[in-house]
Amino acid sequence: MKGFYWRLVIVRLMSGKEFFVDRYERLGWKLKDVKPRQAIRLNITNIEGKSLEERLEAIGVEVEKVPFLETGYWVLGSKVSVGATAEYLLGLYSVQEAAAQIPATLFTDLKGKTVLDACAAPGGKTVQLADLMGNTGVVVALDVRKRRLAALANHLERCHVSNAVVYELDARQVSRLKLKFDRVLLDAPCSGNFAADRNWFKRRTLKDVERNARLQREILAEAAACLSDDGELVYSTCSLEPEENEVNMDWAVKHLDLRIEEVDCYGDKGLTEVFGSRLDASVEWCRRIWPGETQGFFACKLKKRESKL
Amino acid sequence: MKFAVQVGARFSLNADLTVNRAGRYFLLNKALLEVARKNFYYAGTYLGKVKNGKFFPSFNLLAMLAEGEANKIVVENKAAWLFICGRDVFGKGIVAVHGSRRKRDHTLVLNEFGECLGFGRIVGSLGEAAKKGEVAVKNISDIGDFLRREI
Ligand SMILES: C[S@@+](CC[C@H](N)C(=O)[O-])C[C@H]1O[C@@H](n2cnc3c(N)ncnc32)[C@H](O)[C@@H]1O
Numbered sequence A: 001m002k003g004f005y006w007r008l009v010i011v012r013l014m015s016g017k018e019f020f021v022d023r024y025e026r027l028g029w030k031l032k033d034v035k036p037r038q039a040i041r042l043n044i045t046n047i048e049g050k051s052l053e054e055r056l057e058a059i060g061v062e063v064e065k066v067p068f069l070e071t072g073y074w075v076l077g078s079k080v081s082v083g084a085t086a087e088y089l090l091g092l093y094s095v096q097e098a099a100a101q102i103p104a105t106l107f108t109d110l111k112g113k114t115v116l117d118a119c120a121a122p123g124g125k126t127v128q129l130a131d132l133m134g135n136t137g138v139v140v141a142l143d144v145r146k147r148r149l150a151a152l153a154n155h156l157e158r159c160h161v162s163n164a165v166v167y168e169l170d171a172r173q174v175s176r177l178k179l180k181f182d183r184v185l186l187d188a189p190c191s192g193n194f195a196a197d198r199n200w201f202k203r204r205t206l207k208d209v210e211r212n213a214r215l216q217r218e219i220l221a222e223a224a225a226c227l228s229d230d231g232e233l234v235y236s237t238c239s240l241e242p243e244e245n246e247v248n249m250d251w252a253v254k255h256l257d258l259r260i261e262e263v264d265c266y267g268d269k270g271l272t273e274v275f276g277s278r279l280d281a282s283v284e285w286c287r288r289i290w291p292g293e294t295q296g297f298f299a300c301k302l303k304k305r306e307s308k309l
Numbered sequence B: 001m002k003f004a005v006q007v008g009a010r011f012s013l014n015a016d017l018t019v020n021r022a023g024r025y026f027l028l029n030k031a032l033l034e035v036a037r038k039n040f041y042y043a044g045t046y047l048g049k050v051k052n053g054k055f056f057p058s059f060n061l062l063a064m065l066a067e068g069e070a071n072k073i074v075v076e077n078k079a080a081w082l083f084i085c086g087r088d089v090f091g092k093g094i095v096a097v098h099g100s101r102r103k104r105d106h107t108l109v110l111n112e113f114g115e116c117l118g119f120g121r122i123v124g125s126l127g128e129a130a131k132k133g134e135v136a137v138k139n140i141s142d143i144g145d146f147l148r149r150e151i
Helices: A002-013 A017-026 A049-058 A099-105 A124-132 A146-158 A171-177 A206-225 A246-255 A281-285 B002-006 B030-035 B059-066 B077-084 B128-132 B145-149
Strands: A039-042 A061-065 A072-078 A093-095 A114-117 A138-143 A164-168 A181-187 A227-237 A258-261 A287-289 A297-304 B018-021 B024-027 B045-051 B054-057 B072-075 B094-098 B106-110 B116-122 B135-142
Touching: A049 A061, A093 A124, A099 A124, A099 A181, A099 A227, A099 A287, A099 A297, A114 A124, A124 A138, A124 A146, A124 A181, A138 A146, A138 A171, A138 B030, A146 A164, A146 B045, A146 B059, A146 B145, A171 A206, A181 A206, A206 A227, A206 A246, A227 A246, A246 A258, A246 A281, A246 A297, A258 A281, B002 B054, B045 B059, B054 B059, B059 B106, B059 B116, B072 B077, B077 B116, B077 B135, B106 B135
Parallel strands: A114 A138, A114 A181, A138 A164, A181 A227, B072 B106
Antiparallel strands: A039 A072, A039 A093, A061 A072, A227 A297, A258 A297, A287 A297, B018 B024, B024 B045, B045 B054, B072 B094, B106 B116, B116 B135
């Protein structure tokens, strides 16, 4: 009983707004009121940017290019819900948060490749990958939740994706498919962040963060094992917690046959010092996005260590 | 493809690339056929499902049919929007007719950009006489269904 009581006290102490805000300050970021802007992503396979802009304008949706994205637009104002227009239902665009549009763009040369989307539902990034691939090659998309798979299937049908195959499969068992992947997107299940969830601080504890970090490492190890020798793996989360981000990437370079690649995209450098621990210097090449115009996000590109490409 | 005939389309699918997964039909390409295991949840292009002996076409299949010769009506903006909201098409909203005008035949419904919004059954006149404001095409299925499915 006594042990149980102390465990409860510890969990209490390692949760709540103050606890997390203090952590962010120690990582160099001060909490502020943020309101991420709504964004959409053009499906270039289905329409050209200029035509979509004109069509949206005609129905009272005002958009503006997101400067750091090729096919992303901020929604400046709209007389209608952007998730219910004819153009949306025809798959001409997807409603996708701006930072969440970054990971799929970090791959080089996706056309004709065999790509794994390890944690895919509801499919925002699966559709984006298929779009960047021009519906060539194959995207293998996995998820463990049936309900979310149904949403993924709708998303694929709506956007006329024709190069994806979806399995209800735990990504920790992807080697069962006996495939090698040229590109792997691991948009990992994570703790999320307060900018995308108003009750985040009430809900989350450090224990959740550590549990998620463990699951992420397990998936990462399996995904790395299925990556072809000259393949590319992009790891991303919408968590702000370093255990799920930089610390996991440090673990990956130390325990898996992977190295971090420098990427040129929106966001800050990855943290190389986390609560007194020094991480591998290459972790700096990750991208950390503190909430602001976008929600919080993290992305990192990895390659096999011996790869010369 | 009985459904294709119903909408007046000449259309055939390569049987080797068509897969029936528990009553849901998918069209795969060769690359997908090589990697897809039998137990997939979704693959390639979803064509539609058979339920209680009846075929329900997907919107991908309707879009494929709309690319070729088929029964089609083109509707103006407002009629297109109402159709997506689940409403029938009134004669006055139709701007062009291709293929059959016969009552009880099925027809695809397209917007002015030529994009397929769904299909319906012809119940009234599609010609000049239709301008009086009677229902011309009864809505059977429209892309607004993507939103209704999520509720
Ligand atoms: C961050 S969400 C993915 C969002 C998605 N990539 C998108 O862009 O729409 C993480 C997903 O991982 C799934 N997931 C959780 N554990 C998993 C596992 N062991 N294997 C595969 N997917 C898993 C969850 O069901 C959830 O849908």
